[in-house]
Amino acid sequence: QVQLVESGGGLVQAGGSLRLSCAGSGRILSLYSMGWFRQAPGKGRGFVAAISRSGGTTYYGDSVKGRFTISRDYAKNTVYLQMNSLKPEDTAVYYCAARYLVLTTSDLEYSDWGQGTQVTVSA
Secondary structure (H helix, E strand, C coil): CCCEEEEEEEEEECCCCCCEEEECCCCCCCHEEEEEEEEEECCCCCEEEEEEECCCCCECCCCCCCEEEEEEEECCCCEEECCCCCCHCCCEEEEEEECCCCCCCHHCCCCCEEECCCEEEEC
């Protein structure tokens, strides 16, 4: 099992940027495919981005393509989500998640989750 802690959320104006971090402990994150998901008030959890163990494959949700970038730093055991051109509809709690070995975009297949970090984008 891996423990995940997100950070970097906050309040930003529309058009601004934030970088979320997800630090892992307990296991080496290079063994895991990693994903970012988000949940807005009154809505279900939605897929944002995912990255393979090698970092060579990435997937993005349609609403964030071209604006968000997922990356990982093996030395720091950390995964990042760079968010640019933020919109009010990006407002949500953002969660990172880990799945052993296999890359997937389905939240149901991720076994380990962080506590979430709030991102609020004002108009």
